[in-house]
Amino acid sequence: MLHPPELEHLHRPDPNARPIVELKNVSAGYNGVPVLSDVDLKIMPGDFVGLLGPSGSGKTTLLRTILGAVPVQSGELRVHDTPVRARSKPAGYVPQLETIDWNFPVTVEEVVMMGRTMSNAWFPWFRKQERELAYDMMERLGIGHLGKRHIRQLSGGQQQRVFLARALVSSPELLLLDEPTAGVDVKTRDDVMHLLHDLNHAGVTIIESTHEINTVAVHLPRIVCINGTIVADGPPNRVISPHILWEVYGAEMPVIQYHGMPMVAESAHFWIDRNGGEPLATVPDDSHREPVLPHTHPTGDNVPAHHHHDASSD
Amino acid sequence: MPMLLEPFEFGFFVRAIIAASLVGGLCALMGVYIVLRGMSYIGHGLSHAVFGGAVVSAIMSINFFIGATVWGFLSAMLIAWTTRKNPIGSDAAIGIITTASFALGIAIVSRSHTATHNFEAALWGSVLAVDRDDLIAIAVAALVIAAIFFVAYKLFLFATFDPDVAQFYGVPTGWVDTLFSLMLAGTVVVSMQVLGVTMIAAAVVIPPIVARLLTNSFRIMVLLSTGIGVICSVLGIYISYFVDVSSGASVVLLSAALFVAVLSWSKIRSNWFPGSQDSLSRLPRESAGTFE
Numbered sequence: 279m280l281h282p283p284e285l286e287h288l289h290r291p292d293p294n295a296r297p298i299v300e301l302k303n304v305s306a307g308y309n310g311v312p313v314l315s316d317v318d319l320k321i322m323p324g325d326f327v328g329l330l331g332p333s334g335s336g337k338t339t340l341l342r343t344i345l346g347a348v349p350v351q352s353g354e355l356r357v358h359d360t361p362v363r364a365r366s367k368p369a370g371y372v373p374q375l376e377t378i379d380w381n382f383p384v385t386v387e388e389v390v391m392m393g394r395t396m397s398n399a400w401f402p403w404f405r406k407q408e409r410e411l412a413y414d415m416m417e418r419l420g421i422g423h424l425g426k427r428h429i430r431q432l433s434g435g436q437q438q439r440v441f442l443a444r445a446l447v448s449s450p451e452l453l454l455l456d457e458p459t460a461g462v463d464v465k466t467r468d469d470v471m472h473l474l475h476d477l478n479h480a481g482v483t484i485i486e487s488t489h490e491i492n493t494v495a496v497h498l499p500r501i502v503c504i505n506g507t508i509v510a511d512g513p514p515n516r517v518i519s520p521h522i523l524w525e526v527y528g529a530e531m532p533v534i535q536y537h538g539m540p541m542v543a544e545s546a547h548f549w550i551d552r553n554g555g556e557p558l559a560t561v562p563d564d565s566h567r568e569p570v571l572p573h574t575h576p577t578g579d580n581v582p583a584h585h586h587h588d589a590s591s592d
Numbered sequence: 593m594p595m596l597l598e599p600f601e602f603g604f605f606v607r608a609i610i611a612a613s614l615v616g617g618l619c620a621l622m623g624v625y626i627v628l629r630g631m632s633y634i635g636h637g638l639s640h641a642v643f644g645g646a647v648v649s650a651i652m653s654i655n656f657f658i659g660a661t662v663w664g665f666l667s668a669m670l671i672a673w674t675t676r677k678n679p680i681g682s683d684a685a686i687g688i689i690t691t692a693s694f695a696l697g698i699a700i701v702s703r704s705h706t707a708t709h710n711f712e713a714a715l716w717g718s719v720l721a722v723d724r725d726d727l728i729a730i731a732v733a734a735l736v737i738a739a740i741f742f743v744a745y746k747l748f749l750f751a752t753f754d755p756d757v758a759q760f761y762g763v764p765t766g767w768v769d770t771l772f773s774l775m776l777a778g779t780v781v782v783s784m785q786v787l788g789v790t791m792i793a794a795a796v797v798i799p800p801i802v803a804r805l806l807t808n809s810f811r812i813m814v815l816l817s818t819g820i821g822v823i824c825s826v827l828g829i830y831i832s833y834f835v836d837v838s839s840g841a842s843v844v845l846l847s848a849a850l851f852v853a854v855l856s857w858s859k860i861r862s863n864w865f866p867g868s869q870d871s872l873s874r875l876p877r878e879s880a881g882t883f884e
Binding site for chain 2: 346369371378395396428
């Protein structure tokens with residue numbers, strides 16, 4: 279459905295590819311207080327990664343760090359193989375819809391064209407060519423007919439597409455999304471996830487933060503669990519286990535298997551009480567847990583998490 | 593008919609009308625960005641802060657426009673800095689910094705016992721006393737600020753709508769904010785003489801709000817607000833000549849009346865014609881069923 283031609287030349291599986299994002303032992307935060315510490319993360323071109331973690335775990339901070347908006351206190355951060363401050367290629371960013379001022383007087387086309395602001399910064403208005411680019415992208419995302427609408431006169435899914443279009447109108451290779459499925463209904467959530475899949479197939483590297491464990495478990499090939507640092511990193515059937523979820527959330531979460539896919543059952547106590555006090559959880563593929571879980575020693579020394587890329591190339 | 597044209601025979605009145613239209617348009621243009629940034633009270637606060645600056649520059653024999661603009665700029669930057677680095681809301685920061693600055697001005701005036709007359713003019717506005725130099729200063733400020741908004745239109749739009757994300761897209765939001773503070777200080781300084789410290793807030797807030805009630809487009813809001821600002825100022829001054837009230841008060845009352853009229857009209861319109869484009873709150877959200 280969605281194959282932007284300018285993105286199709288992009289590398290998909292390239293064994294010699296350099297990481298598009300690389301964090302080496304990075305600590306980042308504000309006013310000298312780290313929100314994230316000792317983060318080691320490699321995002322390869324073509325990856326589709328979900329960041330999972332409780333509120334305040336540093337998901338958004340990690341996204342903002344990659345965008346160069348959070349001071350890196352120690353370690354090394356490279357995006358597109360350059361130190362982040364000097365990066366030349368743009369990354370698309372889709373903010374949480376909650377943060378948008380929906381009363382602001384802007385139309386859909388005005389928002390989408392904002393994505394081209396810096397391509398011609400000191401020219402007073404958006405040019406024909408930019409308007410065409412914006413409408414091209416809006417057509418691809420199925421909102422081409424809504425250009426003159428005010429942003430509030432849209433459904434949740436359409437609103438999400440407006441901000442996706444703004445992020446994509448500069449053809450970025452890297453797309454970051456902050457909770458793209460927060461507060462939308464089930465159908466819209468599914469549509470957004472399929473849209474992101476199409477983009478990913480067209481070659482866009484995607485990192486999204488989310489609270490919805492089951493959604494990422496079904497849709498994404500790679501999950502990174504965060505709680506101040508990286509707790510686990512790997513495919514869903516290795517990462518979604520009661521053990522790791524306990525490490526990440528500090529809460530008991532029974533995991534059940536449904537057609538080979540791990541799913542978290544909500545309200546653990548309710549189910550466990552009805553099972554005669556026995557834990558309901560089955561730990562999927564438990565033998566593989568070691569490689570994805572960083573060893574946390576009581577001394578606080580962290581051995582960096584293995585990445586599934588490393589693991590699969592062994 | 594000759595009676596209606598009578599005021600235009602006086603040089604001071606012609607100057608007043610030109611000054612008022614420039615100041616009204618300028619305040620209304622700045623006002624669009626001020627209101628959308630949720631800083632409506634900064635016009636009120638900053639004009640008080642600038643009063644302190646005006647007094648200090650008078651005591652130190654610095655040119656009023658330069659001294660007061662620098663003072664206003666520093667106050668605006670201080671407000672921005674206070675809210676960025678600390679858990680203090682911008683409304684509270686405006687309240688503290690600008691009132692302290694105003695109080696400083698009052699303290700100096702009350703000690704020095706000299707030249708209090710001019711400061712009263714700044715407090716209440718004296719558009720009829722605008723001289724040629726004032727007019728030139730107003731025209732220069734209006735031209736420069738309008739030119740900046742024109743050239744950097746896209747940057748200001750993005751930085752106002754979504755400052756956080758604008759920064760990710762490479763918009764130099766820090767510079768945009770600094771420039772904005774400087775423009776704000778300039779606007780307040782040249783408007784103070786005409787409208788008076790106490791009336792600036794209305795000239796900054798009412799026209800953009802009226803424009804917002806009438807449109808959903810940013811570009812149209814900018815044009816509409818500026819137009820409303822010019823018209824209300826000119827008419828307000830003109831009316832004040834005949835009914836003999838303070839010119840600043842006349843402009844503000846006229847704008848407020850326009851606001852009430854437009855608000856009532858948009859309410860009536862949205863109640864009786866729910867399908868109209870302007871009735872934002874009543875517009876049905878389109879169903880989510882358009883995904884394919």
